Amino acid sequence: MIETVHLTKYFGKLKVLDDISETIQQGEVVSIIGPSGSGKSTFLRCLNLLEVPTSGQVIFDGVNLTDKGTDINLHRQKMGMVFQQFNVFPHLSVKDNITLAPVLLKKKTKAEAGALADELLARVGMTDKAKEHPKKLSGGQKQRLAIVRALAMEPEVMLFDEPTSALDPEMVGEVLSVIKDLVKGGMTLIIVTHEMGFAREVSTRVLFMDEGRIQEQGTPEQIFVNPQSPRTQSFLSKVLR
């Protein structure tokens, strides 16, 4: 479904991604773990071209996104993204946050988008918040709203960039449980995360990144129980303490 071919990214002279070729299949739940600065967020952001790769290709549903002729806006509609800092739109109500893109991009009529928004809000337990402004929401509610906003475009894949890192500890659970529901629904997910327990529980595959490369990958069991690479072992020994 998503394939990167020799993906390389520099920030100035700093090499952040080093020749990554990787394929993610439909229905997979892929967690990307690794130390800060390992390039995992940059890798995720390259997948929908929020970061433009320095070289290499990103291929989504058989379309080369890095090709200059590709209408990236069209393909981003099929790739939902959730950010660490929520990035909900503060000038719009909760419901308008959700319906803005589907209505504007002609995916749905206003009524259809509204109905879907109600349904999605119910699913994440926020029906009573539809008319609120985002500033009245807690961090966990903002992040659930951000997830719902992305889901309203009915994407084929969801990209999560450390979705719980900016949350107070007591709100992490409510956001993770929404993501778990997506897993149960069969959605393809790519999650950059520091929640090792969560990664182990929901992933079908775990990628360990360090120094701009995927150093090791495998099933959660392989990575968490029996890591092969010394780097993975050293990283896990620090975070799983």
Place this chain on the structure above:
Amino acid sequence: MSLVTITENIIKLLRDYWQVFLLRGVSITLLLSVITVFFGAILGSLLAFARMSRFKMLRWPVAFFVELIRGTPILLQLYIGYFVAPQVFPFLGMSDFASIAVALIINSACYVSEIVRSGIQAVDKTQNEAARSLGLNPAQAMVLVVLPQAVKNILPALGNEFVMIIKETSLASTFFIGDLMTSYLTVKGKTFLSLESLIIVGAIYFVLTFSLSKIIGVYERRLKVSD
């Protein structure tokens, strides 16, 4: 000269020349200010977007022009508008008032362009990213997500620019445009009561700018509440 004489003179001047001060002076000052702010805001916004453009060929000349205007005295620009422009563009047949207004508009636009630019750049760039990640194109993200948030940064600063302009139009009196400061020159010329005329004109300027600042303050608080 005693305080009593000054007060008596002020009352006399207000009685004999209130039309010069209040009708002519204030109306021309306000008219000039409103025109300057209105067209300055429009032109300034265009300059701001040009300066944020992807195209260097547009960005660099505009940046240079804005810095040039901001880096030279407004009085100098008014001289150019008044003496030079009509000679270079005689076919436009601009009145003195129009020449001065155009100079003021260009000057104000350059300051406004920086207000608009910083107002837009103050909106967290992650807002743009979130909009783009949903599939909005750059224009849609700008108009529907970034600008509505930027307006809250821009409007109060634009109000302050209005207050500045009211004071700066006084420089137009150098060319006898008929604004409030010109009315001082007129009345002083007839009565030789310089201090008294200045006190009257100063008081009127103060009332104008102070009340405008208060109105802007109220509006600003309302914007904050709706935030």
